[in-house]
Amino acid sequence: METVLQLQTVLCDESANLALRFRALFSLKHLGVNGDLKAIDAIAAAFSSESALLKHELAYCLGQTKNDYAIKPLRERLDDLNEAAICRHESAEALAAIGGADSLPLLRKYLDDPEEAVRQTCELSIAKIEYDLSEQAKNEDLQKSAFASIDPAPPLPSKMKSISELQDTMNDQSLTLFYRYRAMFRLRDIGTPEAIDALASGFADPSALFRHEIAFIFGQMSDPHSKDALLKVLADTKEDGMVRHEAAEALGSIGLPEIDEELLKYINDPEKLVRDSAIVALDMSEFEKSGELEYALIPGDVRA
Template structure:
């Protein structure tokens, strides 16, 4: 966590809530707030969950979940309860409640496990399974994190590391299996990161659940494997695909960052769906920040206020 003065946090809050500011700048500010300690930073993220941009609002909820601050529970619950809020934002609020995992999260998650929006209902079901799993681990004094090399707080623990990749692939692709178990298989494959593991995850972009497809794209972004480039590009180009899946595909392509991916992101910056266009803008901004040497993207705005890659040549023929 970054120590920032109250004055800096107040400036960050004003910046993230400014609808006239470029979405990429607001995202940089959002990530900076996520890494600031104190109630004021958390309250700024809570306020951002009400933003007209569903992309920004959902990312604010994601940040609150990653912080795992129980003080955020009331605001996350209000978001989840409000059926007028975009389903992508409510999904992220439910996932955040599952990441926090306190007892007061349970009642609402149980109520919304049959929500009219499938992505919200499935997220609540996942969150309940995650909380139950963590409670069982606590009672048994065990840890099931699967020795993940990633720092993210995942919606399910990685599956048993003793399972073979063939077994994990079969579980991940099994449409009859509970979503929690499929997620667990995917995170175990992600943690291994072999070419075969990546291929299994890529193949899951055809899953029936939009929620699972969006998590698949997110994981492929973590892996940054060019084995996923074509499938992610096809996902971004698919006009029938759920916006939250296309959002994750855009950010994953930004992480891979070969020339064809960058050109595709530039093209979709002008897309009519705000979630898609804004995702491409943010992905390009993250890439530009990294190429400029600002590797601590999550703290760059705090750093600025406190202070007053090689190209690839892959070709993708899509769309």
């Protein structure tokens, strides 16, 4: 109990280093995944933060707990039209990660939201919940992923389609976003340089949400082969902030000194979302090079 309160104090401290707050968050997420409701409360308490980047990460972590207890604060965030779009989108996605038909009416309410990222995420989230509740989900033979995350769409079955066919499917604007995401996550699970190149083609998609998901996936993969594509996205000042932010964090997850030199250029970026992400990315890179097992604070290292 004391550990949760210490972590919450760090997480909610607006004067604390953002990277330290992220580490506190992921410590709380670990506790929340294991059913600690006080940890979930501690995460939700930080929604009072001024940082859109942090709040979006809070929503993601609440979804990954897959605990119904986290539904209420997530619904409140999605319902708050004054909240940053990046946080509302992540809240909608998190509701789908937790699952359950009870969230469908709220998600349907925002299918016509003024923010494209919100309405597209609601479309995806509805499709995921309906899929999870379907006979198809029970009967599909899906390869077990090496990634433990609860994703916005399951990968396509492993016997379906070559890399080039998956790339075509992923980029086919005539298909549903959910099915295209399924092709995207199958390419992630294949994980070869050819699959990474196929994924990188998704950076040409008209949807910022779609492009941000490509960058997120590259962060999960942490493969140096994605470096050049991510650096190009990060350097594009005309790119949407949610995409550039995700590219920065993905670069941090690769953990190479030459990438650190590039990330340092963005700690004073005009866009707060990007400069905050560069700070967190540099800390992530330090973690990747350290050999530590968990990107989190060890309870004994918590500084209130």
